[in-house]
Amino acid sequence: xxxxxxxxxxxxxxxxxxxxxxxxxxxxxxxxxxxxxxxxxxxxxxxxxxxxxxxxxxxxxxxxxxxxxxxxxxxxxxxxxxxxxxxxxxxxxxxxxxxxxxxxxxxxxxxxxxxxxxxxxxxxxxxxxxxxxxxxxxxxxxxxxxxxxxx
Amino acid sequence: xxxxxxxxxxxxxxxxxxxxxxxxxxxxxxxxxxxxxxxxxxxxxxxxxxxxxxxxxxxxxxxxxxxxxxxxxxxxxxxxxxxxxxxxxxxxxxxxxxxxxxxxxxxxxxxxxxxxxxxxxxxxxxxxxxxxxxxxxxxxxxxxxxxxxxxxxxxxxxxxxxxxxxxxxxxxxxxxxxxxxxxxxxxxxxxxxxxxxxxxxxxxxxxxxxxxxxxxxxxxxxxxxxxxxxxxxxxxxxxxxxxxxxxxxxxxxxxxxxxxxxxxxxxxxxxxxxxxxxxxxxxxxxxxxxxxxxxxxxxxxxxxxxxxxxxxxxxxxxxxxxxxxxxxxxxxxxxxxxxxxxxxxxxxxxxxxxxxxxxxxxxxxxxxxxxxxxxxxxxxxxxxxxxxxxxxxxxxxxxxxxxxxxxxxxxxxxxxxxxxxxxxxxxxxxxxxxxxxxxxxxxxxxxxxxxxxxxxxxxxxxxxxxxxxxxxxxxxxxxxxxxxxxxxxxxxxxxxxxxxxxxxxxxxxxxxxxxxxxxxxxxxxxxxxxxxxxxxxxxxxxxxxxxxxxx
Numbered sequence: 276x277x278x279x280x281x282x283x284x285x286x287x288x289x290x291x292x293x294x295x296x297x298x299x300x301x302x303x304x305x306x307x308x309x310x311x312x313x314x315x316x317x318x319x320x321x322x323x324x325x326x327x328x329x330x331x332x333x334x335x336x337x338x339x340x341x342x343x344x345x346x347x348x349x350x351x352x353x354x355x356x357x358x359x360x361x362x363x364x365x366x367x368x369x370x371x372x373x374x375x376x377x378x379x380x381x382x383x384x385x386x387x388x389x390x391x392x393x394x395x396x397x398x399x400x401x402x403x404x405x406x407x408x409x410x411x412x413x414x415x416x417x418x419x420x421x422x423x424x425x426x
Numbered sequence: 427x428x429x430x431x432x433x434x435x436x437x438x439x440x441x442x443x444x445x446x447x448x449x450x451x452x453x454x455x456x457x458x459x460x461x462x463x464x465x466x467x468x469x470x471x472x473x474x475x476x477x478x479x480x481x482x483x484x485x486x487x488x489x490x491x492x493x494x495x496x497x498x499x500x501x502x503x504x505x506x507x508x509x510x511x512x513x514x515x516x517x518x519x520x521x522x523x524x525x526x527x528x529x530x531x532x533x534x535x536x537x538x539x540x541x542x543x544x545x546x547x548x549x550x551x552x553x554x555x556x557x558x559x560x561x562x563x564x565x566x567x568x569x570x571x572x573x574x575x576x577x578x579x580x581x582x583x584x585x586x587x588x589x590x591x592x593x594x595x596x597x598x599x600x601x602x603x604x605x606x607x608x609x610x611x612x613x614x615x616x617x618x619x620x621x622x623x624x625x626x627x628x629x630x631x632x633x634x635x636x637x638x639x640x641x642x643x644x645x646x647x648x649x650x651x652x653x654x655x656x657x658x659x660x661x662x663x664x665x666x667x668x669x670x671x672x673x674x675x676x677x678x679x680x681x682x683x684x685x686x687x688x689x690x691x692x693x694x695x696x697x698x699x700x701x702x703x704x705x706x707x708x709x710x711x712x713x714x715x716x717x718x719x720x721x722x723x724x725x726x727x728x729x730x731x732x733x734x735x736x737x738x739x740x741x742x743x744x745x746x747x748x749x750x751x752x753x754x755x756x757x758x759x760x761x762x763x764x765x766x767x768x769x770x771x772x773x774x775x776x777x778x779x780x781x782x783x784x785x786x787x788x789x790x791x792x793x794x795x796x797x798x799x800x801x802x803x804x805x806x807x808x809x810x811x812x813x814x815x816x817x818x819x820x821x822x823x824x825x826x827x828x829x830x831x832x833x834x835x836x837x838x839x840x841x842x843x844x845x846x847x848x849x850x851x852x853x854x855x856x857x858x859x860x861x862x863x864x865x866x867x868x869x870x871x872x873x874x875x876x877x878x879x880x881x882x883x884x885x886x887x888x889x890x891x892x893x894x895x896x897x898x899x900x901x902x903x904x905x906x907x908x909x910x911x912x913x914x915x916x917x918x919x920x921x922x923x924x925x926x927x928x929x930x931x932x933x934x935x936x937x938x939x940x941x942x943x944x945x946x947x948x949x950x951x952x953x954x955x956x957x958x959x960x961x962x963x964x965x966x967x968x969x970x971x972x973x974x975x976x977x
Contacts, residue, residue: 281780284779284780339807374777375778376778376819376820
């Protein structure tokens with residue numbers, strides 16, 4: 276399995292020099308396809324001081340198919356579905372946008388970037404996106420509250 | 427059709443036996459004449475119906491391969507090397523005639539054409555013979571005697587065909603080239619669009635227009651990818667494509683598209699250009715644009731009711747020229763096996779396995795965009811359902827892996843490569859890479875870069891830069907041309923004379939390949955056509971049943 280080799284390599288890289296605010300570990304020892312990621316809410320965003328548990332699962336066809344990123348911790352964010360799945364909509368993770376040369380580190384950094392700068396035009400939660408665009412203070416308030424409650 | 431050419435070529439070499447008494451060289455040219463004219467003619471007769479690719483498949487017959495290593499350049503040669511026959515006497519002529527009769531598959535028009543052919547030849551033969559001898563000695567490649575007489579022959583011919591020459595524009599170094607690739611929308615669950623073989627068009631002059639419309643029997647099948655610049659219309663066998671659907675124009679260095687009154691519409695990136703049966707204004711197109719012709723007809727499931735989705739590739743000529751990125755890769759590959767001091771630290775990694783790529787003793791694949799991966803890592807993308815199409819996972823450049831080897835590049839590369847030695851030969855004969863994939867790499871002609879990822883403004887800026895680059899290259903080319911006659915008169919005269927198109931000639935035959943270079947390539951690297959491992963598409967560009975894109 277070529278994918279295991281690459282994933283192990285990326286995992287080693289990420290654990291050795293983790294990106295800012297992100298720690299990575301395997302969800303289960305021996306299964307490289309499911310990762311558990313702790314992501315700190317970036318400073319300046321309503322998610323600051325929150326600690327979000329993110330699940331990243333890799334398809335066996337990785338890197339030819341994109342990984343999926345989902346928030347286990349509930350989060351009030353236009354690009355994360357507000358259900359028990361908490362799946363995140365990342366542009367670069369769509370099948371036609373994905374490139375095998377993209378690395379997981381880039382995915383995670385992009386995900387964290389999305390916390391500080393949501394993309395309301397690319398939203399999965401239309402209501403939150405609407406609020407983000409039109410009533411920013413209210414959105415931030417709710418997001419902060421959720422962060423305090425859940426994260 | 428393959429059988430006709432085989433019978434022609436196998437039966438013929440027996441006949442010139444009577445002339446064995448003559449000098450051997452003469453016999454050699456003679457046998458070539460017979461076999462090649464025979465096979466070539468039978469091809470010509472069908473070439474109006476069968477696309478060029480499938481005619482190449484006829485060259486699989488071993489006999490033909492041995493006698494005509496380069497079938498494309500053969501016709502011009504064969505006519506003129508047969509010149510000795512009329513002047514040398516009746517005995518040969520008789521055997522010539524008898525052999526044509528015996529080759530039953532040879533179409534009649536050969537006999538019909540012979541008189542005027544001979545008349546032309548007789549005038550040329552007197553002058554032609556001595557130089558061909560001298561040239562034969564100077565030609566280094568002794569294995570292929572065919573190309574050697576050609577320079578003199580062709581240059582002789584220029585005298586006859588001066589009017590034709592003045593009509594055909596000289597081959598410019600940079601031509602407006604556009605490519606059409608089938609586009610499959612991965613995100614939508616829509617039906618697949620009409621499959622077609624990638625089409626390349628290079629405009630002979632800026633004023634030319636590429637017409638796109640429904641394929642029609644009356645026009646005959648256009649050659650999908652001719653080697654010469656041409657504005658042959660592009661035909662798609664779909665009912666939703668109008669006979670006159672749209673046109674591609676090259677205005678002020680920019681490609682444009684125009685709907686010429688199609689009934690079911692032309693869509694540029696999902697935007698309809700005009701109302702039904704209305705001519706639209708010009709819309710500029712850029713690389714990567716998606717053009718859709720017509721809308722799927724819901725009444726039928728057959729391929730013929732599918733719309734055509736084209737991915738445009740244009741303004742990419744700069745990538746086929748040496749640039750920093752591919753030169754860097756080239757030098758890395760060049761130093762690959764040279765052991766001890768080689769520095770692999772600066773090597774790019776394989777984006778699939780994230781391992782370092784350029785190490786000796788590994789099978790590598792290099793795409794035309796100079797991105798390199800381990801063959802094993804990339805093979806999954808090479809042997810995909812859309813096989814002849816390969817998308818670079820790094821820069822998303824689309825490549826037609828079944829495209830013919832583009833020799834014209836070599837001429838452009840030469841001045842640049844002179845400084846760095848034998849890079850050209852290195853890139854074609856890269857020892858580490860898997861053989862089929864190397865040939866595929868060579869055959870792909872549109873490298874692309876990380877520039878693809880730049881925003882549009884940057885792309886524009888890049889285009890401007892590229893214009894400068896191209897101008898520079900032209901200058902270099904000129905310099906090269908002016909210097910070269912002294913250095914290598916044979917090859918330049920050859921390259922020039924080969925571009926001349928002759929009135930009354932078979933226009934469908936790509937006879938203008940620089941003949942001196944082609945045989946080298948052909949003999950060294952197996953083309954994708956000859957490779958038994960690569961899937962083939964012999965059904966031509968207009969296969970109905972979806973086989974066109976399949977292995």
